Amino acid sequence: MKIEENVSLRDLTTMNTGGKAKYFCRVCTIPELKEALDFVHKHSLPYFIIGGGSNLVFSDKGFSGLVIKMEIKSVVFKDKGGHVFVTAGAGVVWDDLVEETVERGLYGLENLSLIPGTVGAASVQNIGAYGTEVEEVIEQVEVLDIVTQKIKIFSHNECLFEYRKSFFKKEGKGKYIVVRVVFKLLKKSDVRLSYGSLKKVFDEKGISSPTPREIREAIIVVRKEKLPYDGDIGSAGSYFKNPIVSQDHYTKLLSMYPEMPGFSVSKSEVKIPAGWLIDNVCGLRGSRDGNVGTYEHQALVLVNYGNATTEEIKKFAEKIVACVKEKTNISLEREVEYVE
Ligand SMILES: Cc1cc2nc3c(=O)[nH]c(=O)nc-3n(C[C@H](O)[C@H](O)[C@H](O)COP(=O)(O)OP(=O)(O)OC[C@H]3O[C@@H](n4cnc5c(N)ncnc54)[C@H](O)[C@@H]3O)c2cc1C
Structure with missing residues (x-):
């Protein structure tokens, strides 16, 4: 090394x-x-x-x-009844793993196609997209304990997965490094098409039970339309989390913005798409200050047009946070991690 x-x-x-x-x-x-x-x-x-x-x-x-x-890279497939257990090194490129499982006709990772990054981080972040979170197929996570320098295995339940979080991003941060992740995938159809735009694609084609390959291809098309995959534009995906507000707060906002989408997360709380707020409340989709802006097809994504500094990105993010706060009294929280 x-x-x-x-x-x-x-x-x-x-x-x-x-x-x-x-x-x-x-x-x-x-x-x-x-x-x-x-x-x-x-x-x-x-x-x-x-x-x-x-x-x-x-x-x-x-x-x-x-x-x-x-960059620990190895992938091992083990067939067990109706399932296939896939053990992947933390440094395997996430989308290479998805492609390999889809190529084998396995169900479980296809909705998470084209998410950048690695297998290790996917478990740390509990990545999600199109109605699926990776935790749904994680069987166990193998880590290196920083203090003892021994390998330790965390069962699915011990990983304490939450929305875009796990134990390794909270109490476990700085204590453990993920070295391998074991996924439990299915050989038989188990498709998740609940997500609006995905469902529409297959409804229009009259396909009720698509293959993992068909789902992966549909998602790749939709993602490429919405997100900057062009190497010339820098981005870190969704910059902010979708805020959760009280039902009362949401009702008040609806009187000002009747089109505002909201998804119930509990009896008294509603999740609002942050991208919608930045776009429709602040009118900042596609806006640009020098080298930094919001992506023209998705306001939630901040982009670096070439030579931006981190300071410029942070200032632009602050401008967005201030606008959303002023108009809705919602404090946006960052999804992207700042490292000092
Ligand atoms: C265009 C674009 C689209 C995106 N779309 C999505 C999406 O749809 N859904 C979604 O959930 N995310 C999305 N993301 C965010 C990102 O892809 C994920 O968060 C991904 O899991 C990050 O992986 P990474 O390997 O790049 O992690 P890094 O950015 O390198 O690291 C992220 C964090 O994980 C920690 N970490 C990394 N590897 C390990 C390890 N082995 N052990 C312990 N800690 C580790 C790091 O220290 C850091 O805290 C998107 C990003 C981009 C740029």
Whole structure:
């Protein structure tokens, strides 16, 4: 394993901003990961684990310790009755795994097609899209315990999955590094078509039970229409979480904005799409300040048109937060993680 110095973080993140990592390494095996941790302990340095860098924004000042890029890559399929258990290394590119499972005709990951990043982060973040969250098919997560340097297995329940969160992003952050994830996939049809735009695609085609391949292809088309997959534009996906407000608050807002969508999450709470607020309440979809803007097809996505700094991104994000707060009294929270 090679430790490099002064490596640009722009090239390691999909937002393409940030300064330099004082030290950087790629780890392809568990012994290499331990070696990287020994280096930080020996030199009393901070460290930060990255996968594809698709949910992160590093400071323009860079990172003063070791950035460790997970590249543990191996995928093993085990057939057991009606299921196939897939054990994938944390550094496997998420969408490569989805493609491989779809190619084998397995059900479970197809709705999560084309989400950037790695397998390890997918479990940490509990990624979700088109009516599915990855936790629904996670059997267990294998981690390296930073203190004991031993492998520990977390069952599905021990991972404490929530909306875009898991134990590894909360209490477990800084204590464990995900090295492998085991997925339990189905050989027989188990399609999830509840999500509006996906259902419409198959209703129009008259297909009630599409194959994983058909679902993957439909999702790829829809995602490419809505999100910036063009390498020239930097982004970190949805910049803000969808806010949850009280039913009373929502009712008041409806009197001002009768078209405002809302989805009940409990008897007294409603989730509102943040992209709708930025677009329809603030009129900021496709707006641009210099190198930074909101994506023309999805206001929830902040984009870097080329040479933006992290400071410029943050300022633009603050402008959005202030507008939404002023007009709706909703405080948007970030989904993207800032690393100082
Ligand atoms: C165009 C675009 C579209 C997107 N669409 C979606 C979407 O539909 N749904 C969705 O949920 N997300 C979406 N995202 C966000 C992003 O793809 C996910 O959050 C993804 O899981 C991040 O993976 P990564 O490997 O890039 O993680 P990184 O950004 O590198 O890291 C994210 C966090 O996970 C931690 N981490 C990474 N690997 C490990 C590990 N092995 N062990 C412990 N901690 C680790 C990091 O320290 C960091 O805290 C999108 C992003 C983009 C750019």
